[in-house]
Amino acid sequence: MLPENLSAAVQQLLRGQDSAKKLRDLLTVVSSVDQKKPHMKEEVDGAGGDRSPPPLAAKDLLGDIFQSLTSTISILNNGSFEEASQVPPGGGGLFSNSVKSEESEESSKCSTARGRRGCYRRRKISDSWTTLSSSLVDDGQQWRKYGQKAILNTSFPRSYFRCTHQLDQGCPAKKQVQMTSENPPVFRTIYTGKHTCRSLLKPSHIILAHPRVPGDTSILLNFETGQSTDNSSNTTTATRARIRGGKTREAREEAIANYVNVSCNNLWSSSSEYEGFPSPDYTLLESAIGSDQGDVLSSNQSLEVNMDLSIDGFDFEEMLAHTFS
DNA sequence: TATATTTGACCGGT
DNA sequence: ACCGGTCAAATATA
Structure with a gap:
């Protein structure tokens, strides 16, 4: 085709x-x-x-x-x-923009002040990939929301999710979901880290x-x-x-x-x-x-x-x- | 009661 | 100082 x-x-x-x-x-x-x-x-x-x-x-x-x-x-x-939401960069579909992944490192806590609230190392360019969709599509994974932020110059807040099994299985997978336009709605989902959980x-x-x-x-x-x-x-x-x-x-x-x-x-x-x-x-x-x-x-x-x-x-x-x- | 979500605070990178 | 990612107490839900 x-x-x-x-x-x-x-x-x-x-x-x-x-x-x-x-x-x-x-x-x-x-x-x-x-x-x-x-x-x-x-x-x-x-x-x-x-x-x-x-x-x-x-x-x-x-x-x-x-x-x-x-x-x-x-x-x-x-x-x-x-693979709709699992394929890391390289799969590149029509609406999925693979995001550069120069540094495949997950955001890591700073060791000096461990336990301090909000202490983290800001993620630079990590192993992530992006998907766009006209609706919220369940990707089959279990996510737990841990934050939401208003982002500058955007109309809609960004939601932050981590894998439900982060605690019990140490799964590092995360995703961010944000609606980028209203008519038609476009949801941008940025996945970070691969699932290691069952x-x-x-x-x-x-x-x-x-x-x-x-x-x-x-x-x-x-x-x-x-x-x-x-x-x-x-x-x-x-x-x-x-x-x-x-x-x-x-x-x-x-x-x-x-x-x-x-x-x-x-x-x-x-x-x-x-x-x-x-x-x-x-x-x-x-x-x-x-x-x-x-x-x-x-x-x-x-x-x-x-x-x-x-x-x-x-x-x-x-x-x-x-x-x- | 256990688990999930909400939301303002906190913190580091820029 | 600003911005965005994360934490964790408060709250909601099953």
């Missing part, structure tokens, strides 16, 4: 992504008025098996569309979805798999970690949780849709990454796995994306394939 076509394709995807997000927000507002969000357990136990069709279908569809667009954009930008489950990567056996009405959730924080590890052991209960597959799908839906929400806007962007109320899927309604076949800390985009006869995947062939 020609570079200009590639760029145009990304532009179109970005537009679709924004539209999907707006539509999702619209639906969220409408549905929140007359619909209480049922808890997973209530859904799974199948007590209300003959309820009306899932009102979440449209949102689920939107979630799929949005996630697909986001993934595709990341692929076009960086070569792969997983991250735990992230809901944004939990996807439903369709049944492989006709008539099988149970729903298989598939997790796998490859989530390689260090690009070298590709050892993956599958974790599976089969959710039973409910009379129909649709009923169970609706139950899990809550989790998938919130995982999509999590993909759209990471918690508190930027003030003014509300964080979704999501529940980790571990509770679903741990639920006595579920059938945990094995357990570890990994996950895998296994997404079937075919919904109601409309194959989004095929459409995308045609679009880019």
Whole structure:
């Protein structure tokens, strides 16, 4: 594909992504008025098996569309979805500006006054890379916000994040997120340091798999970690949780849709990454796995994306394939 | 109660 | 002195 076509394709995807997000927000507002969000357990136990069709279908569809667009954009930008935010300078996609890395040294505390508040050596040019995105996209890592600053000559504050596992695993990864323009919004994320941690489950990567056996009405959730924080590890052991209960597959799908839906929400806007962007109320899927309604076949800390985009006869995947062939 | 976020203070580089 | 990155107490949330 020609570079200009590639760029145009990304532009179109970005537009679709924004539209999907707006539509999702619209639906969220409408549905929140007359619909209480049922808890997973209530859904799974199948007590209300003959309820009306899932009102979440449209949102689920939107979630799929949005996630697909986001993934595709990341692929076009960086070569792969997983690497969308993990690839250090050199991967250089359309919207990612690799930042010079002359000195691959993380900011270090000054040894003389250790323990003194705010004592640090200002980072000069470290091993960092930058990504731009039209929305806040969950990069699959777990971050903890530790600061926010108003930056000179900018309209929006800059947020500072460090890896959640900095303390328990000594992971040095950090990132800064800042909105650089308003219409359309552009979020600049500067990553610093590579992850050395083994991250735990992230809901944004939990996807439903369709049944492989006709008539099988149970729903298989598939997790796998490859989530390689260090690009070298590709050892993956599958974790599976089969959710039973409910009379129909649709009923169970609706139950899990809550989790998938919130995982999509999590993909759209990471918690508190930027003030003014509300964080979704999501529940980790571990509770679903741990639920006595579920059938945990094995357990570890990994996950895998296994997404079937075919919904109601409309194959989004095929459409995308045609679009880019 | 544990964990995460907010926010003003602190500090070093420029 | 200014600016930006970090700390940590206060606060919020699960």
